[in-house]
Amino acid sequence: MTTLCLAGCSDSDEQSEGNEPQAEASDTDAETEEGERENGEETLVVEPEDSIQDAIDESEPGGTVEVRPATYGEAVTVDKELTLVAPDGAFLDGIAAGGEAGFTVAASGVRIEGFEIVDYATGGIVTETDVAEITVTDVVLSNNSGFPLDLSGDIVSLEGVALEDNGGPARIESSSDGNVTVTDGTFVRSDEGGLSVTSGKSIVLERVEALQNGATGVLVEGGDVRGQTVEVTDSTVIENTGGSGLSIAGTRGDDAVTVANLEATDNSDHGIEIAAETVTVSGVDLRKNGATTSGLSIESSGDGSVTISDSTIEQTERNTGWSSSDYGRGVHVVGGETVEVENVDLLQNGGHQLLVEGGDARGQTVSVRDSSIVENSSGSGLEITGTRGDDTVTVANVEAVDNSNHGIEIVAETVEVSGVDLRENGATTSGLSIESSSDGSVTISDSVVEQTVRNTGWFNSEYGRGVHVVGGETVEVENVDLLQNGGHQLLVEGGDVRGQTVSVSDSTITGSTDGSGVVAQDTGGDDEHTITNVTADDNSSYGFSLGAETVTIEDTSAEGNGSGPLELLTIDESEATIRNSF
Structure with a gap:
């Protein structure tokens, strides 16, 4: 028996079949009942022996169908605005129902809550047409073929849904100005992906888990939208095979994507992939x-x-x-x-x-x-x-x-490096490598570059450098420690520059195993090299090898270098300005 309740149902409200009412309804009572029917506020209760479909057919738009705990072997069509709720749970059995979907929704404003939907051949909940709004809350879908959720609507809301061991992903398609919200959803072990959202102006995914699916865990595609806002927060995408954990494809419009507090582990492609x-x-x-x-x-x-x-x-x-x-x-x-x-x-x-x-x-x-x-x-x-x-x-x-x-x-063109700690990098390269333009600038400060590894093969004699700079109209190195690098500790080359200013100050450059402390080459222009308060000791070749027309060295040490303290490539030592050094 399907029971009608006007103010909510409880055991005391129900009336067994054949009993006379204790009091005849007054005109006021009748008007109230009719008014509440017209406003869609009635609740029909489906008992275990009743049919959910019959209750839907009897309901007025805007009403509620409340389903008692039991197993229902039905394929249900919802063709009017209704709330279908199983407050204590209800089980929809697709094997008993045959080949249709668990719920086929053919109207806007439908809310489905509290059901477990299992073993349907063509999906658990599907929309027959595009709807303005649909809400699915606290629903479990498992072992369904095809898409367990296949929803198309302007406003689509999922809350507390759990999908396990289904054939395809939960598929949502919204409109170009629509909204999709998924909160507290679990999408596990689908043969294909976990959750797929297409289109929608605004997509909000919060506390979503996509685990062990056969393709991408969570996929968001722009569809026909041009400019989409996507927020994914407090979520987990783990062990999805054949795809990424989270993939947001973008619309080639003014897209904005925010991903916060997400764990992505052991997915076969990207952990997170975003185009926006x-x-x-x-x-x-x-x-x-x-x-x-x-x-x-x-x-x-x-x-x-x-x-x-x-x-x-x-x-x-x-x-x-x-x-x-x-x-x-x-x-x-x-x-x-x-x-x-x-x-x-x-x-x-x-x-x-x-x-x-x-x-x-x-x-x-x-x-x-x-x-x-x-x-x-x-x-x-x-x-x-x-x-x-x-x-x-x-x-x-x-x-x-x-x-x-x-x-x-x-x-x-402009490079600023400060406070870096570079150790034991490279085999045929440099700890720090910078390429600037002919009118660019390079500044390196307050840093340590040490033990860059040098491959000892015959063709690698210049590798294992500490710092290598190519280009830059101005190059400034201040308070930098270059220690035990395999090749030249600091190598500055002009590149496209014709006339380069190089300044090295307040730095320690010691212990190169196969190279000089500082090498600054001639650019063929009006180069200027200034060395101030630098220690360049115990390098295997020169302390300094400088190729500028103007060289100034002050308060600098260059002791114990294999080839001597200083090599000047362009001018004689008498033409350089050297004070309190070596």
């Missing part, structure tokens, strides 16, 4: 992702911005095949007018730990601060390739240790 104009990533923990990809991959536009902070990316795997030399990166950023990286740990990734490429940008500002970049197996710790425009790069308070190529490699 504005990207903010914070508090992520990415481990053991990828074989031919990156732990975190971001593609921005020429005028976009990228911010990465307070995160850990480690042990991104690298396919060791011959064609995979650039893979296994920790973080890979392409594009973005501004790129900011702060308080990020990059540890034991297979390729470059952090690679920033200009993409479509022409003039890029990159800042990397307060970060640790340690022990990769192939590639540099930090590599910034530049855009050949008016690029500015700032690196401050960064540790780069035991990376197989450069500790830090930068190409930019």
Whole structure:
């Protein structure tokens, strides 16, 4: 028997069949009942022996169908605005129901809550047409074929849903100005992906878990939107095979993506993959992702911005095949007018730990601060390739240790490096490598570069350098310790410059195993080299090898060097200004 309740149902409200009411309803009571029916406020209760479909058919739009705990072998169609709720749980059995979906929704404003939907051949909850709004709350879907959730609507809300062992992902398609919200959702062991969202102007995913799915754990695609806002917070994507943990494809419009407090571990492709104009990533923990990809991959536009902070990316795997030399990166950023990286740990990734490429940008500002970049197996710790425009790069308070190529490699017009600690990097490269332009500037201060490794093969005599600078109209080195590097401790080459000013001050440059302390070459222009308060002792070749027309050396030590304290390549020693030195 289906019971009608006007003010909520309880045991005392129910009336057994055949009993006469205690009191005849008054005209007022009848009016109240009719009014509440018209306003859609009635509740029909489905008992275990009743049909959910019959209750829906009897209900007025806007009403509620309350389902008692039992197993229901039905395929239900909801063709009016209703709330279907099982407050104590109800089980929909797809094997008993036959080939249809558990719930087919053909109306807007439907809310489904509290059901467990199992073993349906064509899905658990599906929308027959695009609807204005649908809400699914506290629903469990398992062992359903196809898409367990297949929802199309302007406003789609999922809260507390759990999907396990289904054939496909939960699929949501919104409109170009629609909203999708998924909160406290679990998507586990789908044969394909976990959660797929297409279109929608605003996408909010909070406390979502996508685990052990056969493709990408969480996939967001722009569809026909141009300009999409996506927020993913407090979520987990783990062990998804055949795809990434989280992939946000972008719309090529004014997209803004925020990812915060997300764990992505052991996914077969990227841990996180994002394409958007504005990207903010914070508090992520990415481990053991990828074989031919990156732990975190971001593609921005020429005028976009990228911010990465307070995160850990480690042990991104690298396919060791011959064609995979650039893979296994920790973080890979392409594009973005501004790129900011702060308080990020990059540890034991297979390729470059952090690679920033200009993409479509022409003039890029990159800042990397307060970060640790340690022990990769192939590639540099930090590599910034530049855009050949008016690029500015700032690196401050960064540790780069035991990376197989450069500790830090930068190409930019203006470069500022301070407070870095570079140790035991490189085999055929430099601890710190900088390439600037003919009118650029390079400043290195308050840093330590030591024990850059030198490959002893016959063709590698100049490798294992501490710092290598090419280009830059001005090069300033202040308060830098260059210690026991394999090749030249500091090598400055003019590149495209004709007339270069090089200043080295308040620094210690000792113990090169195969090279000079400071080498600054002749550019063929009006070069000026100034050395002040520098200790360049015990290097295997010269303390200083300088090629400028104007050389000034003051308060400087160059003792115990294998070839002597000073080599002047362009002028005689009598033409140089040397005070209180050697």
